Amino acid sequence: MIKRKAVVNIWECVACGCCIKVCPRSAISIPNGIYSKINQDLCVGCGRCVKECPASVITLREAE
Amino acid sequence: MKMKKKWYDYLWILSLTYLILGFFNILFAWLGLLCFFIPLFIAIVKGNKGYCNKYCGRGQLFALAGGRFGLSRKKDIPKWMRSNYFRYGFLIFFFAMFFLMLWNTWLVFAGTKDLGTVVTLLWTFKLPWHWAYHGTLFSDGVAQFAFGFYSVMLTSTVLGFLTMILFKPRSWCVYCPMGTMTQLICKARNAAFSPKQEFRSKG
Numbered sequence: 001m002i003k004r005k006a007v008v009n010i011w012e013c014v015a016c017g018c019c020i021k022v023c024p025r026s027a028i029s030i031p032n033g034i035y036s037k038i039n040q041d042l043c044v045g046c047g048r049c050v051k052e053c054p055a056s057v058i059t060l061r062e063a064e
Numbered sequence: 065m066k067m068k069k070k071w072y073d074y075l076w077i078l079s080l081t082y083l084i085l086g087f088f089n090i091l092f093a094w095l096g097l098l099c100f101f102i103p104l105f106i107a108i109v110k111g112n113k114g115y116c117n118k119y120c121g122r123g124q125l126f127a128l129a130g131g132r133f134g135l136s137r138k139k140d141i142p143k144w145m146r147s148n149y150f151r152y153g154f155l156i157f158f159f160a161m162f163f164l165m166l167w168n169t170w171l172v173f174a175g176t177k178d179l180g181t182v183v184t185l186l187w188t189f190k191l192p193w194h195w196a197y198h199g200t201l202f203s204d205g206v207a208q209f210a211f212g213f214y215s216v217m218l219t220s221t222v223l224g225f226l227t228m229i230l231f232k233p234r235s236w237c238v239y240c241p242m243g244t245m246t247q248l249i250c251k252a253r254n255a256a257f258s259p260k261q262e263f264r265s266k267g
Contacts, residue, residue, distance in 0.1 A: 012146055015247050016237035017117030018127070033112040033250030054234040056140040 130233025
């Protein structure tokens, strides 16, 4: 089965934190205030952050 | 899967109250300085965007109105609006307008200009706002700053509302000058501190 994971374009991320609030797995953090980091082990690829991101810089990618 | 709400998830009530208070007594506008100093303080001292990420009541207000109340088309923001050119450009423009407002306040403080009881929307439209002015105990400049600052807050709310409707609920966050500035501070802090840490870990 193909697994999907959310990936952030860190160059265009505004670090607003909208993604943190909607992540049902609490897999997202913005440790340095510059861009958000998604813990790939926790991410289940639900795509909520993708929908929420106001800058539309999160995408779902197929993982191995 | 419903996430448990924290106390700071209700700060949108304060943001809304702030906007309403400005219709009754303009001097309440001074409270808005909190939205300027708290994010800066967190960014400078803690080196993160904790304000945006957790406490920003305005962001919550947009998330509610655009999300729960469905006032947003939920479309992608145009690419140019999320570009650094636009974000930094807007920050500079916003600051220029802010300093112009401070200069006007200073002129009223100095007595070279009379108090204007108007709220300037979108840096252009002067709305009569005298009904929210009931005198001030100190200099007229105190009231002038209140009118100027409330203009800034109302203008950014209106802009945020427009982009909330057109794009995603919290589109304002993409070009919010405070957000851009705190991210810049975090970038500078990270650039200044992280190489040293790397150096240290290498021994």
